[in-house]
Each structure stands twice: as structure tokens, then as C-alpha cells.
Amino acid sequence: MKLLRTIRLDPSDTFVFERAADAGEWAVSGAFMFAHADPDALDGKSRAAFRGGFLGVASLGWSTLVQIVEASEADRDALVGALGRQLHERLGAPDLAVAHAAAEEEVTFAASLCDHPLDTLIAVRRTFEDGAIREAFRTLHPRGTRKPMRAFSFLEVESEEESSEEIHLVALGKEKRSD
Secondary structure, three states: OEEEEEEOOOOOHHHOOOOOOOOEEEEOOHHHHHHOOOOOOOOHHHHHHHOOOEEEEOOOOOEOOOEEEOOOHHHHHHHHHHHHHHHHHHOOOOHHHHHHHHHHHHHHHHHHHHOOOOOEEEEEEEEEEEEEEEEEEEEEEEOOOOOOOOOOOOOOEEOOOOOOOOOOHHHHHHHHHHH
């Protein structure tokens, strides 16, 4: 069985997100964190988490990339239990049974993203479309022989859609100063 773990190739997540996930945490998509968000109200770091973050389960922090890793049934059960507790204790699920069912669904979805070789990196791009959250995932594979990944390795990218969104670096810099 394969699941997702957060990975940090450089310190950028600590600058991009309000709370960065620790490297090596079990991860899920985390789109549910924005289920009741007003897309127009998201800005700065919360907008960055919405657009491109995976949720680290232990910290409820965000990671730009996750890595497909081998996992045991016990790992999966522990992940469902940990996410269920977080949903109940920190995110307001009405009881543990409801939280556990939601956690099971999230972990099943995360596992469905692992239909690639071990050590494949996955990135997400989220948008609001027609009142719903849409997620597009892309995989990043090392080119050539398998060597440890570095922050600036050349990668082959699969399933990447061209973004129609424009990013204005000057405006982002001004936004950062006002945070």
C-alpha cells in the first residue's frame, strides 16, 4: 500500500504558509479545510494554502509537495485515527464516529493519488469553479537515474494544466509587507 508524506525540498513552505507542515508527516489533500471559505476573502498565506497546499495531519500545517511512500495497514489505520481525532478535537466534527468516517474518506482519496512509483512527488492546484473546489494534481518524476531529489533538480511533469491565472509579483510583495 502507498500513502502520501509531506516533503520539504527547501524552506519556502515556512514563508508561503501560515503554518508549514513538518517534513515526513502523513498528508491528505486538505481541500475540506476550505469547504466553507469565501473564495474572494482568501488572501496572502491562506490563499497560498488553498491554491497549492497539502495538509499535514499531525500539525494541520501545509506542504507544497507530497511524496508517495510505502505504508502498512497499521500506518493507514493510524493515519485515519489521527485525522479523525484532529477533525473532532480541533476542527469541530460533532463526534468521533462522524470524524472517523470523514477521515476514512480523506485517506482513501489520498491513497487513490498514489497510483505512481514510490518517491514520486505530487503537487496540487486548487480553484473555485461554479461554487465548488476543483483540484488538479501533477506528478513530478526524477529525470534519468534515481538520485536523491534536490531543491533545483530537473523534473519531468505529468498532467499539468496551463493556468489562466496571472501572478503579479509586485502586488504580492506589497501584500506581504502589509501582512
